[in-house]
Amino acid sequence: MSDASTLDRILVLELVRVAESAAIAASELVGRGDEVSADQAAVDAMRRALNDLEMEGTVVIGEGERDEAPMLYIGENVGSGTGPKIDIALDPLEGTTIAAKAMPGALAVIAIAEGGNFLNAPDVYMDKIAVGGGLPKGVVDLDLSPAENIATLAKAKGKDVRDILACVLDRPRHAELIAQVREAGARILLIPDGDVAGVIATSSEDTGIDIYLGTGGAPEGVLAAAALRCIGGQMQGRLIFRNEDERNRARGCGIDDFDRKYDMQELAKGDVIFAATGVTDGGMLDGIRLSPNGLTSHTVVMRAKTGTVRWIKTEHSRNALHLLSSRREELSRQT
Numbered sequence: 001m002s003d004a005s006t007l008d009r010i011l012v013l014e015l016v017r018v019a020e021s022a023a024i025a026a027s028e029l030v031g032r033g034d035e036v037s038a039d040q041a042a043v044d045a046m047r048r049a050l051n052d053l054e055m056e057g058t059v060v061i062g063e064g065e066r067d068e069a070p071m072l073y074i075g076e077n078v079g080s081g082t083g084p085k086i087d088i089a090l091d092p093l094e095g096t097t098i099a100a101k102a103m104p105g106a107l108a109v110i111a112i113a114e115g116g117n118f119l120n121a122p123d124v125y126m127d128k129i130a131v132g133g134g135l136p137k138g139v140v141d142l143d144l145s146p147a148e149n150i151a152t153l154a155k156a157k158g159k160d161v162r163d164i165l166a167c168v169l170d171r172p173r174h175a176e177l178i179a180q181v182r183e184a185g186a187r188i189l190l191i192p193d194g195d196v197a198g199v200i201a202t203s204s205e206d207t208g209i210d211i212y213l214g215t216g217g218a219p220e221g222v223l224a225a226a227a228l229r230c231i232g233g234q235m236q237g238r239l240i241f242r243n244e245d246e247r248n249r250a251r252g253c254g255i256d257d258f259d260r261k262y263d264m265q266e267l268a269k270g271d272v273i274f275a276a277t278g279v280t281d282g283g284m285l286d287g288i289r290l291s292p293n294g295l296t297s298h299t300v301v302m303r304a305k306t307g308t309v310r311w312i313k314t315e316h317s318r319n320a321l322h323l324l325s326s327r328r329e330e331l332s333r334q335t
Contacts, residue, residue: 012301014053015110015275016312020297022046022092022108023277024316027288027295030280031102038099039063042092042108042279043072050088055079060118061089061219074123074253085115089223089268095194098280105194105282110275111226117270119222119262122249125240126218128195131211132203133232142236142261146177146213147184153211154186161185167198167212174214181213196276197284199224203231207283215240225267227274230302231309235264271305286313293317 025045029038043063050057057079063071072078072090079086088110093099095106111118129142131153139156140149146166154161166181168174170190181188189209191198195216201207221237228235238261241247247258277299278285286298299312 012273012275012303012310015112015273016277016299016301016314018046018049018053019108019110019275019277019299019301020314020316021049022110023279023288023297023299024295026093026099026106026108026279027290030099030106030287033100035096035100039071039093039096046090046092046108046110047072047078050078051080053079054083056081056083056085057088057112058086058115059090060087060120061222063090063092063123063219074120086112087115087118088112089118089219089226091196091220091223093279094196094220094223094276095279097193102280103192104280105191105197105284106279106287107194107197107282107285108277108279109196109223111223111268111272113226113268113270113272117268117272118226119267120253121218121222121239121255122246122253124218124246124250125215125242126221126237127215127240128199128221128224128235128237129211129213130199130202130224130228130235131233133234135234137234139234140211140236142238146180149211149213150181150184150186157210159210162187164210165189165208167191167201167209168214169193169195169198169216171214177214194282196220196224196227197282199233199235200227200231201283203228203233204284222267223274225264226272226304227276227302228264229268229272229304230274230307232307233264235267237262237267271303273301273303275299275301 022042022045026042059076062074090110094109099106162185164186167189199212201209278287280287289296294317297314302309
């Protein structure tokens with residue numbers, strides 16, 4: 001069965017609905033300082049929405065391993081159990097800290113592809129480098145130093161090195177990387193969370209971000225690669241293992257080359273559909289907005305096969321408010 005005939009059976013708007021459901025559920029917890037509850041609300045809503053779809057879905061990139069349920073764990077089966085076999089990469093709330101603190105850029109993110117098209121990576125760290133589209137192939141490389149990559153990128157973009165803006169997660173582990181980037185002469189945008197959005201931002205001139213560098217979650221790396229496959233760009237990733245337990249988990253996923261450098265096509269290949277809904281306002285998407293008559297969501301949905309990018313602003317009626325009311329009642333019972 002071809003990519004088109006399979007993925008066309010899961011309508012783009014249905015994937016949008018899945019992302020919207022998670023974002024709406026998480027929005028009730030924005031600014032409340034409770035990362036765990038915000039994440040759980042998004043997980044529960046996304047699982048319910050996925051189980052409404054006619055498919056045999058398998059979560060290959062999720063919130064963690066099987067023993068970490070009730071998260072949407074790696075290996076979990078979702079959907080009706082009938083229909084096409086689909087691999088799913090997801091992050092119901094990308095930027096839990098951002099959402100808990102009501103900061104910009106929290107998203108609900110999901111991508112789908114035919115079986116075997118996403119890297120089946122364990123929930124470990126990944127070293128990443130990414131740039132936007134329209135650049136010479138191989139313009140950056142994970143094996144080069146930050147200074148070398150920034151110099152090559154600046155030349156390819158016709159910029160002075162001092163005008164290059166690198167996006168890096170604000171983490172203590174990145175202290176040396178940050179120092180090297182600044183020593184090379186480039187500027188840095190430090191973000192508190194949300195490296196999927198950080199990678200995607202390299203593809204837009206509006207953000208001013210030229211390159212993404214640093215380590216973050218491997219699941220987020222696969223999701224970011226799925227998005228870049230749709231909108232254009234280059235990305236490489238290498239899994240980072242801190243102990244033998246993480247290596248054993250990788251072996252369980254069929255990974256035995258622990259030093260392998262993956263390019264974007266190896267992280268997410270074939271036809272891919274990617275959707276993200278804003279939970280809080282960000283540079284890419286507006287967050288969930290409540291109004292007297294309902295609420296508004298803002299979603300981007302992309303497809304690699306067609307190269308289409310759709311921006312969808314949805315007005316949700318009182319049905320959406322009912323979802324929030326139910327969540328409020330649940331939270332009240334818990335407290």
